Amino acid sequence: MTEWETVVGLEVHCELATATKLFCACRNAFGDEPNTNICPVCLGLPGSLPVLNRGAVELAMRLGLALGCTVEPSLFHRKNYFYPDMPKDYQVSQYDQPINVDGVLELADGTRVGIERAHLEEDTGKSTHVGGGGRIHEADHSLVDYNRAGVPLVEVVSRPDLRSAEAARAYVNELRAVLVATGASDARMEEGSMRVDANISVRPVDFSTLGTRCEVKNLNSTRSLGRAIDYEARRQIALLEAGEQVTQQTRHWDEADGRTHPLRSKEEAYDYRYFPEPDLVPLVPGDAWRTSVAESLPPLPAPRRRRLAEATGSATAAVAVVVERGLDDLVLAALAAGGDAQRLVVHAEHDLAGGVGALTTDAFAALTRMEADGALTATQAKAVLAELVANGGDPAAVAAALGYEAMAGDALAVAVDDAIAANPDAWARYLAGDTKVSGFFVGQVMRATKGQADGRVVTALLGQRADAGG
């Protein structure tokens, strides 16, 4: 039986976070009253002409450079097709000379996904089909909001380097992180400022040629993306195993029934009649501009993850979460201030999801140091940290206020000895090798110390007593 491999390439449309649209001075804003951010240019009125927004070019370059792309001299083309939400009945886009080419996106697990291109284009308006369940064919009538028409987009096209639904989701998350880090886009799938189409094919695992692909549209969340890839791969494998062929076509993901449905085949594909947009001149960003954009890039997720992993020796998954939360700078600063690497990462990963609040670098460092010294248990440290986030302050003072008396080693030893003395039978079983009894003793000591003992230290002390000959 053939073992199959899923091959996925993604095309992600990202709305750039510019103040104004790509070719006019209308506001670029989500959620405004329909048809209020419009003018002759973005409505494509007769006689109007586009003027390229420098800010959009800069954000596109920021994204491209962040993805390791080469910024090339580029050209705008017209993509011609009729659709009511497209005011000119052509879309101004980049075709064979895109602004960004040949990059790579490194995922959290180290996978490197090739970026073929990341080009600039204008968005269309937004149609709402009224009646008939929202599908165009059954609608009574349609309404078009042109506020979105002319909003700048970058379309990021990956190479077919993804091998699973999970990898595709990780790619989208990583791209979102880069978009947010560079300020290129707010990258919100639910608001449509980030839209994903997936090219999916399957092939026997040991093959290098690509199978016939289907492009799946209408993926409104990373969850839909994952489900659609899994469904589509199963569908294609079933076809091939039944001795049939996969037809190259565009398919529509239906979230409700969990399946993809054919939209149009390759033969029915539009002939977009691309040609160079004569109303615009070639876009040739100068070296100085390109260099200044490159130098203004913030640290990006992948190098930040590497930096944190090297500094703390923590596991990949934990490091990824900390960087995703944007807590890596805090962790590194606290580490420099003498904090405990492991504990800093653990707290950043698990206890700071809601933000750092009033927590200072020094307090964070001191907290983990107290923990490492055994002055606080893990449970206590967590409670102290919550208080530091809520109200700030010094961890020692907070711990004292919470009644977490610094439990001196001697006091704990006394408590352990008391517990042994009070439970001779149990201690005999422990000495006989029944280590499960250690849990009992830890519980006894905890009760006696009102939870201020560190369970691990208690266990260690029990071991010492046993070694000493009971």
Next chain:
Amino acid sequence: MGDESTYLAAGEIAAAVRGGERSAVEVVEEHLAVIAGREPEVHAFNAVGDAQARMAAELIDRRVAAGEDPGPLAGVPVALKDNLCTAGVPTTCSSRILEGWLPPYDATVVTRLGLAGAIAMGKTNLDEFAMGSSTENSAFGPTRNPHDLTRVPGGSSGGSAAAVAAGFAPLALGSDTGGSIRQPAALCGVVGVKPTYGRVSRYGLIAFASSLDQIGPLAPTVADAALLLEVIAGHDPLDSTSIPEPSPSLVAGLDAGVEGLRIGVVAELMGEGVAPDVRRRVEAAAEVLAGAGAKVEEAEVPAVAYGLSAYYLIAPAEASSNLARYDGVRYGLRVDAPTTATMNVATRTAGFGAEVKRRIMLGTYALSAGYYDAYYGKAQQVRTLIVRDFAAAYESFDLLVSPTSPTTAFPLGAKAADPLTMYLSDVCTIPSNLAGDPAVSVPFGVGDDGLPVGVQILAPALAEATMLQAAAVLEDAMAGEAGTP
């Protein structure tokens, strides 16, 4: 064709209005009277804005009375080709498809005219969407040549050329994609200038072929054309293809002459297809230029022979895309049908005339997958060759000369049935559009039929000043001759 005062050159009208010697209202009334007399037979206008013109004139007079200077075109009526957007005034492109549409904004040239004190007199007829050479392809009926009403005025700016020739307005604006200013100027016996591509903002000019379209002046004299061009030219941030140069000084040095200039007569545009009487007028013009001190020789620009073929791929290709927006969804005509797609088709079928449909189909074909390289791609290569050949010619010559139109004005209907014959009307003018260079048509006497002949002077990019100096020499030479229309 009107009393003496109507023929005051635009510059003189402006000077008189600015000096308070004439009122703008009076100037407008005189022109409205001429229009009332002959417009019914000429049909130069789609709409005469008489009320607006009177009010605008009154404002000019008030400003003069208040001691202000309304500008270099104070009180001068200007006729606007009906593909230039005018805020709140119907702009039709002589097409049914724009029925009922009111532009919410003025074209940059219209704004600049207003700032210069000019009075918009109305919107002139054209071949639908500027596609044609006779102004017969108008949804609102043809314009007739004021010199002979059985003849066409040329096109597509036939309404603007006829308006100037008939004295309806001393100045007019046209647009020139393949000769649409120069050819009607020649056929109507007026001066018409196609400026360097990018010299005049296209913002608000309803596009035919964006990489070729250029707005320019039509006027009774070279000086008036120069004056109007000075007003409308200069960089406009709203047009990305606008040249970042200020408006050139043209009127001041107009009498500089051609002494010492090297002028070439384009051999490829003097041969087959050019009527003998037209050819003789061009030869006579060459002699006049030589007599004025220019060094005149034959010039070769081989690639212009392919200009027409390249043009009829590039222009329709761009047009097929530019005209896609007339789909019945947002403005203009809508012919209802059950689905959006069928509504699009019904609207476009009813709204566009035959020539527009022909060019949309030609252009769609030329851009289609599998044909792009053979048609559009090849045409762009030819365009590059034409640019190269002109550049080579301008190494030896300062200016070039040719006929504007191969013939004088032809009878209405003579070429309407045969598009190819009609397309040949533009064989001499198209190369300048493909090269992006400026050219002017200046009246230079009449042909055997007594109708005006235009001589075309071509110049390298941005050399409008030298070009118009040569045109002025030809104009001066004709000034004394009797029988000039």
